[in-house]
Amino acid sequence: EQHFAGNGLLQGQRVLVTAGGTVERIDPVRYITNDSSGKMGYAIAEEAVRMGASVTLVTGPTALPAPEGVEIIPVQSALDMREAVMSRMNTSQLIIKAAAVADYRPAVVAEQKMKKKADSLTLELVKNPDILQEIGTLKKDQFVIGFAAETERLDEHALEKLKRKNCDLIVGNDVSQEGAGFSGDTNAVRIFDRNGLVEALPLQSKKDVARRLLELAAGRMKTT
Numbered sequence: 001e002q003h004f005a006g007n008g009l010l011q012g013q014r015v016l017v018t019a020g021g022t023v024e025r026i027d028p029v030r031y032i033t034n035d036s037s038g039k040m041g042y043a044i045a046e047e048a049v050r051m052g053a054s055v056t057l058v059t060g061p062t063a064l065p066a067p068e069g070v071e072i073i074p075v076q077s078a079l080d081m082r083e084a085v086m087s088r089m090n091t092s093q094l095i096i097k098a099a100a101v102a103d104y105r106p107a108v109v110a111e112q113k114m115k116k117k118a119d120s121l122t123l124e125l126v127k128n129p130d131i132l133q134e135i136g137t138l139k140k141d142q143f144v145i146g147f148a149a150e151t152e153r154l155d156e157h158a159l160e161k162l163k164r165k166n167c168d169l170i171v172g173n174d175v176s177q178e179g180a181g182f183s184g185d186t187n188a189v190r191i192f193d194r195n196g197l198v199e200a201l202p203l204q205s206k207k208d209v210a211r212r213l214l215e216l217a218a219g220r221m222k223t224t
């Protein structure tokens with residue numbers, strides 16, 4: 001069951017992709033999440049398979065069908081995602097963090113459904129670990145790609161994140177731009193490395209964005 005349609009640029013490489021939003025429980029029937037659809041990460045996983053890679057997809061809950069030929073690791077919370085990713089980072093050559101990880105989670109998860117009582121309720125949130133930053137700190141030869149979802153000052157924020165998280169590339173995504181949001185089938189991105197802008201991709205399908213991003217990565221990865 002070989003697929004000859006792809007270009008083989010990632011032949012023999014192990015690729016770890018994260019996708020979707022994480023789900024942070026409040027109680028057994030309630031949670032906090034975000035608008036991520038998972039489409040960008042799933043498109044990356046699919047294209048990586050086409051390019052010959054062996055792909056693992058760590059994914060928050062999405063409405064998407066599992067891409068063919070991809071190992072799927074379903075997770076809920078940021079803490080779950082961290083465990084799934086950190087335990088696989090050393091066996092991956094390329095790590096792509098397209099997931100929209102919740103920055104905060106409820107400080108306590110109620111064991112029973114919370115009852116309605118006072119007129120106002122304050123939910124205490126605590127910060128989640130930054131998975132990408134941990135990867136950036138621990139990485140050896142892995143090629144690491146982060147995403148930066150922004151609604152303002154895209155270039156500045158994306159570059160700051162790339163440096164802080166020690167990524168090789170970062171995909172800056174203006175999520176306020178028409179057609180480039182979380183939920184659609186298209187995206188427009190600006191890809192940066194340490195030295196600045198590498199490529200600006202005009203509005204196109206997430207599949208085409210995925211393919212171009214993987215081509216850039218393949219060209220820059222150590223081929224040993």
Ligand code: CTP
Pocket residue numbers: 078097098099100101102103128129130131132133145146147148149150161
């Ligand atoms: N990320 C992560 N773990 C987190 C938060 C973010 O691994 N707890 C990753 C995302 O998967 C993405 C990158 O970091 O690849 C940037 O995420 P983003 O939300 O844009 O950046 P933050 O550092 O969370 O900053 P902010 O939300 O304040 O802009």
Ligand code: CA
Pocket residue numbers: 101102103
């Ligand atoms: Ca964030």
